[in-house]
Amino acid sequence: MPIVETNNLTKVYGGKFTAVDHISFQVEEGEIFGFLGPNGAGKTTTVHMLCTLTEITEGEAKVAGIDVRKQPDEVRKKIGLVPQDISVDDELTARENMELHGKLYHMPKSLINKRIPELLEVVELTEWENALVKTFSGGMRRRLEIAEGLMHRPDILFLDEPTLGLDPTSRASIWEYMRSLNKEGITIFMTTHYMDEADKLCDRIAIIDYGKIVGIGTPEELKGMLGGDIITVNANDREAFLNHIKNLDFVTEILPQEDGIRITVNRGETAIPKLFREANKIGVDIESISLNRPTLDDVFIKFTGRSLREEKTDRIELFKRMMLMKRRRK
Amino acid sequence: MLAEAWYIAVREIKHFYRRRIQIVTSLATPIIWLALFGYALSGGLPGFSLSNIGIQGIPTQLTFIILALGLDPVIKYVLLNLTSISYISFLSSGIVAMTVMFTAMFAGVSIVWDKRFGYLNKLLISPIPRTSIMLGKMISATIRAMIQGIIIMVLAVLIGARIYTGPIGVMIAIPYMILFTLGFSGMSTAVGIKLADHEEFFGVINLILLPLFFASGALVPVELMPGWLQAVAYVNPLTYAVDAIRNAMLGGVFGPLGGGYALIGIGGSLLVDAAALSMFVVAMVSIGVTIFRKALK
Numbered sequence: 001m002p003i004v005e006t007n008n009l010t011k012v013y014g015g016k017f018t019a020v021d022h023i024s025f026q027v028e029e030g031e032i033f034g035f036l037g038p039n040g041a042g043k044t045t046t047v048h049m050l051c052t053l054t055e056i057t058e059g060e061a062k063v064a065g066i067d068v069r070k071q072p073d074e075v076r077k078k079i080g081l082v083p084q085d086i087s088v089d090d091e092l093t094a095r096e097n098m099e100l101h102g103k104l105y106h107m108p109k110s111l112i113n114k115r116i117p118e119l120l121e122v123v124e125l126t127e128w129e130n131a132l133v134k135t136f137s138g139g140m141r142r143r144l145e146i147a148e149g150l151m152h153r154p155d156i157l158f159l160d161e162p163t164l165g166l167d168p169t170s171r172a173s174i175w176e177y178m179r180s181l182n183k184e185g186i187t188i189f190m191t192t193h194y195m196d197e198a199d200k201l202c203d204r205i206a207i208i209d210y211g212k213i214v215g216i217g218t219p220e221e222l223k224g225m226l227g228g229d230i231i232t233v234n235a236n237d238r239e240a241f242l243n244h245i246k247n248l249d250f251v252t253e254i255l256p257q258e259d260g261i262r263i264t265v266n267r268g269e270t271a272i273p274k275l276f277r278e279a280n281k282i283g284v285d286i287e288s289i290s291l292n293r294p295t296l297d298d299v300f301i302k303f304t305g306r307s308l309r310e311e312k313t314d315r316i317e318l319f320k321r322m323m324l325m326k327r328r329r330k
Numbered sequence: 331m332l333a334e335a336w337y338i339a340v341r342e343i344k345h346f347y348r349r350r351i352q353i354v355t356s357l358a359t360p361i362i363w364l365a366l367f368g369y370a371l372s373g374g375l376p377g378f379s380l381s382n383i384g385i386q387g388i389p390t391q392l393t394f395i396i397l398a399l400g401l402d403p404v405i406k407y408v409l410l411n412l413t414s415i416s417y418i419s420f421l422s423s424g425i426v427a428m429t430v431m432f433t434a435m436f437a438g439v440s441i442v443w444d445k446r447f448g449y450l451n452k453l454l455i456s457p458i459p460r461t462s463i464m465l466g467k468m469i470s471a472t473i474r475a476m477i478q479g480i481i482i483m484v485l486a487v488l489i490g491a492r493i494y495t496g497p498i499g500v501m502i503a504i505p506y507m508i509l510f511t512l513g514f515s516g517m518s519t520a521v522g523i524k525l526a527d528h529e530e531f532f533g534v535i536n537l538i539l540l541p542l543f544f545a546s547g548a549l550v551p552v553e554l555m556p557g558w559l560q561a562v563a564y565v566n567p568l569t570y571a572v573d574a575i576r577n578a579m580l581g582g583v584f585g586p587l588g589g590g591y592a593l594i595g596i597g598g599s600l601l602v603d604a605a606a607l608s609m610f611v612v613a614m615v616s617i618g619v620t621i622f623r624k625a626l627k
Contacts (some may be wrong), residue, residue, distance in 0.1 A: 051455055076457040087448030092344045103337045106454040132348075 001065065002026035003156050003187050004033075005048060008059035011045050011211075013234040018043040021211035022059065027189055027204075032182050034202035035191040036296065038308055042211040043191035044084060047158050050189075051081050064155050077105070080154035084161045084191075086141045087127075088148060090134040094125055097133060098148050105152040112151075119147040123177060139170030146177060157186040161198060176202055195296040195308060205296070207303055223294040227252050227266030230298055232260040233275065234288045241284045250274060256303055260288070262298070331465065334458040338466025339473070342440055346474055356478060360458065361485050364425040367549070368418030368491070415492070415580065422483070422491035423576035424548030426503070427510070427568060429482045430475040431543070434511045435535055437471035438518030442531045443522075454626065463624045464519045468615075471515040472508055479507050483579070495581040502600070506574035506607060513567060513611040520618035523625045547572045567610040574603035 004027035011020040027033040035043045048054035050063055052072040061068040063309040088097050095116055101328040102112035120126045123143035133141065142162065149157055162178070163171040178201060182188050192198050198205050199219045207215040207222070215222055235241040242261060245251055250271055253264035265271035267293040279286050292298075300308045346352065377478065441463075444450040453463050483500055493499055518535065525531045544547075545559060546568035552560055563569045575601055 053454055073457050075412055076455055079455070081451075081455050083448050083451060085448045087452050088342065089449060091348050092341065095340075096344070100337055100341055101452075101456070104334060104453070104458055106457075 001029065003029045003064055004189060005051075005062045005308070006059065007061075009046065009049060009056065010058035010060050011042070011049060011054060012057045013092040018211055020049070023208070023211070023213045024059075025206055025213060025216060026279045027187065029155075029187055030182070030185060031203040032178065032190065032201055033325065034198040035189070036195065036198040036205050036207055036300070036308075037191075037208035038193055038306075041208045041248055043193075043208060044160055046208070047081070047160050047189070047191060047209075051158055052076055053081055078155045080149035080152065080157045082145050082149045082157065082159045082162060084164060086138070086145050086146050088133050088141055091132065093130050093132055094120065094136075094144050095129045097144065098151055101148050101151045107152060115151060119150055122150075122180070123147045136269075139166050139173075142166065142170070142174065143177070146174070150181070150186075154186065156189060157181065159188065159190040161191055161193070163192070163194065167305045171197075178244070193308060195300070199296050207296075207300060209300075209304045215252070215299065219296060222299045226264055226294040226298055226302055228264050228294075229271075230292045230294055231263045231265060231268055231271060231275065232257075232288075232290050232292065233258045233263060233286060235279060236287060241279060241286075242276060244282050245275070246283075248274075248278060253257045253302075255305075257301070257307065260290075262301070331459045331462045334462040335465035335469055335496045337454070338463060339470040342467065342470030343473060345440075346470075357485070358479055360425050360429040360432075360433075361489065363428070364418065364422060364486055364491070365489050368421045368489075371417050371421075374601040399532050410443070415494075416490075417581065418486075419487070419491045419494075420551075420576070421549065422486035422493075423503075423579045424506075424546075424572050426482050426575050426579075427546075427548055427572045428543060430479050430507050430511055430571070431539065431568060432477040433478050433505050434514035435518045435539065436474070436522075437467040437515035438522030438531060438535065439528060440467055440470075441519050441522035442525065442528045446527060456529075459611055460623055460626045461619055464516070464523075464618065467519050468512055468515040471518075472511040475511040476504060476507060477510075480502075493579045495579060499581060502578035503575045506571055506578070506603060509611055510567065510571040513607065513614040515609070516615040516618035520621040523622050540564055542568050545569075547576070559617050567607065570603040570606040570610075574600055574607070578598065 004025075006023050008022040009020060009024070010018070010022050010308055012018050023042075023046065028158060035046065045054060049056050050061055050068060052068055052075050056069055063075045066074045067076070068075050068083075073133055088094075089100075092100070098116045098119070099112055102115070105117075116129070117126065120129055123146055125147065128136065128140065133144065136144065146157075146159070147164070159178070163174050166174065175197070178188055178190070190202070202219065204216070204218055205222060206213045215225070217225075233241070238256075238261065242254065242256060245261075245263065246254065251263055252263055252266065255262040255264075263271075263275070272289060272291060275289070276286060297308050300306070441450070441526060444453070450463075454460070480500065487493060489566075495502070517538075521534055521538075522531055524535060543560045546552075546566045547563060548568065552563045552569065
């Protein structure tokens with residue numbers, strides 16, 4: 001039986017903006033399911049609808065076999081949420097945060113006292129049990145948030161961008177916790193815009209863009225859809241090169257991108273020399289060439305025509321420009 | 331529902347006593363008001379004397395009669411001092427009510443903060459009744475308001491106000507303070523849940539607080555106000571809270587309703603206040619719960 005089941009789930013804000021557009025999918029019990037998409041794709045809205053926080057505009061959703069619209073209180077007992085914006089209480093200690101959580105879920109005191117040290121050990125915060133959360137780093141807060149979300153042993157744990165803004169070490173340790181939780185039988189539903197995270201961690205992935213699921217499957221299945229390896233080429237005469245390779249029979253797909261022309265081929269190793277030969281024929285020089293096994297980013301480009309990375313570089317550019325302007329003002 | 335509300339209230343109270351600066355400022359502000367305002371106007375209002383030797387329970391009307399008599403100014407002054415109270419004693423009950431009102435407002439502030447930092451979602455995703463969140467904020471605001479109100483009474487005595495009735499008066503004032511805080515915090519949580527951020531919240535709340543404060547008997551006896559303002563004061567819940575606290579602390583009808591209610595005495599006046607404040611609580615809490623439930627649907 002699927003633990004999450006949606007049918008044409010839709011969220012329209014203010015009668016105008018469709019954040020989630022008739023999506024239907026299932027999450028099987030015991031899997032790590034990932035929602036991959038850029039910012040604003042509708043990932044958080046979907047999670048919030050499943051977690052009873054946002055009203056469903058249209059369609060149905062069942063979590064743990066319970067209708068989210070009809071019995072929200074029953075759903076709440078079965079789920080845990082680690083939100084994107086960390087919301088553990090700064091003015092309380094780690095223990096007090098978890099204690100309050102346990103009380104709100106009507107756990108007996110003995111069970112609360114037993115579980116707090118257990119969970120704090122899992123997330124390696126044992127020493128900070130009685131420290132105020134405002135003294136914690138970002139990674140520690142997120143770990144505490146995860147521990148808190150597990151206090152009442154939910155059937156399914158929703159994690160919204162669980163490693164957003166964390167350093168590589170913290171990310172790795174959070175991945176580790178997620179895997180070990182999953183081994184204990186907790187279904188994990190996570191959202192992310194990091195491809196490597198989705199690729200490494202998830203059993204199955206749904207790619208979401210503009211509120212719609214554009215592809216769903218295991219990472220291997222999704223990458224398999226690309227039908228081969230990817231060669232990224234930069235040539236001095238881009239147009240001429242593009243026009244020429246269009247007609248070659250070993251090329252299955254061509255996607256011109258900013259960082260080069262992405263060419264999908266059956267066998268990358270043999271295609272590279274062929275490409276050089278073809279370039280010579282028309283007098284074009286190849287400036288750089290690289291061969292990659294397909295990544296989820298390639299899958300994303302295939303489905304949406306855009307790269308997940310583009311947005312990120314834009315932001316860094318924007319930030320750099322802002323810093324430059326600030327300096328000039330001084 | 332009460333149990334969950336209590337857990338939420340405990341969290342709020344922990345917040346309060348861990349923010350030392352907040353404790354100091356929330357006590358310092360009303361005391362500075364009382365000291366500066368109390369002494370600035372100590373001789374400027376008819377019916378008030380400079381000292382606290384006035385005889386307990388003499389109605390304000392007597393003061394006015396003495397003022398109207400064509401006596402020698404010196405005799406008038408002595409008589410006035412014997413028959414009236416100092417402005418600072420009068421004002422202290424108004425300032426206590428003000429402190430209670432401002433503290434009640436924090437119930438709404440904390441909802442706004444919880445919303446801003448995502449903590450509200452955490453409460454909403456847990457299997458607790460929605461109204462227990464509101465009730466928790468109201469309970470914590472009430473406890474805080476009681477503690478602060480009583481501390482202000484003590485501090486007021488230290489800077490020269492007199493509580494004629496002593497500890498008994500303080501005890502009588504407490505249930506009225508509780509009623510008023512419950513009503514006002516119910517309203518402020520409803521405002522808080524509707525608004526997006528704390529700037530909006532303070533804008534709206536100030537729009538409510540300041541007129542309520544000035545159009546009540548907190549600063550000036552209601553019978554000294556012009557007629558139209560008296561009419562406003564009589565529908566202002568703060569007027570009744572001030573009147574009850576004042577009657578309890580002064581043990582006499584020096585209060586803002588002194589004129590109208592002088593005939594029914596202190597006990598009657600307290601009954602009227604209790605009825606008015608109960609109506610206020612019922613109205614505010616039921617409106618508040620409706621708004622709260624609707625907002626969190």
